[in-house]
Amino acid sequence: MNQTKNEILQKRENGVHWIMFNRPESRNAMTVGMEQTIIEVSRQINEDPEVKAVIFTGAPADRPSFMAGADFDSLKKATTPEEFVKLERNGEAVQIAVEQIKVPTIAAMAGACVGGGALLAASCDVRIASPSVKFGLPIARTVGNCLSVQNYARLTSTLGYALTKDMIFSARLLTADDLLGVHAIREIVSDADLHSKAEEIAEQLKTLAPLTLYATKEALRRLRDQPVAAIPDDDLISACYASSDFREGVAAFMEKRKPRWLGR
Secondary structure, three states: OEEEEOOEEEEEEOOEEEEEEOOHHHOOOEOHHHHHHHHHHHHHHHOOOOOOEEEEEEOOOOOOOOEEOEOHHHHHHOOOHHHHHHHHHHHHHHHHHHHOOOOOEEEEEOOEEEOHHHHHHHHOOEEEEOOOOEEEOOOOOOOOOOOOHHHHHHHHHHHOHHHHHHHHHHOOOEOHHHHHHOOOOOEEOOHHHHHHHHHHHHHHHHOOOHHHHHHHHHHHHHHHHOOOOOOOOHHHHHHHHOOHHHHHHHHHHHOOOOOOOOOO
16 A cells, blocks of 8 residues: 555555545544645546546544545634635635546545535545445534535535535435435445445446546536536635634534524
8 A cells, every 4th residue: 555645545456546535533634735635646647547447435444434524724724705715716626636537436435424525525426335424514503604606516416406405404414325315326335345345336437438438427527517617606605704603613613512603
């Protein structure tokens, strides 16, 4: 196993490239370094003809987890509307890089799959999950921010319009059964078998016409993004992130208490 950075482990087996999140103490919360690594590796994969499929998952741990959102250090450092918009765009760049990987991508999810983790999984072509998965963006209950229009589009293309809105408005996390019910995942697999099933799917995808798969994923991405590309959202992002409610939400989350929303 090649370890490029402690936060992300990588290995290559039979043309399948594994990208494993490795911050078990924080349930693999995404750091700025992890964002940069995912973007860089995604681009490198596109230049490597030996890679036939990519698997994103959490590294083996006593408490399995895919990714529990963003690391809060990055949220605390931003203070201006411009910095908050940039924060959202940086996260968006990760999803774009994953979607632009030319070979099939698989998300093997267990445990926390929240915030940026849910969006990264939604950016993959195939998803499987263990019964332990908790998928969602409970931002209306936690920190009080919002997503970019593109990320809302990404979620609705995976979950559907109604379930995306219900998930945000109820601030609940979806179960594996919820995801299977809307075909957001291919199947439910035990924690013990999750990685072997992901490898099995990767091997099956390798037997299919690569140009057909690439053309299909790229055409669907273009079809989804065409109507949202010109929709402005800086005002929505900055209004949420720069609000007193957001600062209160971050503080309450760190202090493990319920936030006191003021609507400003």
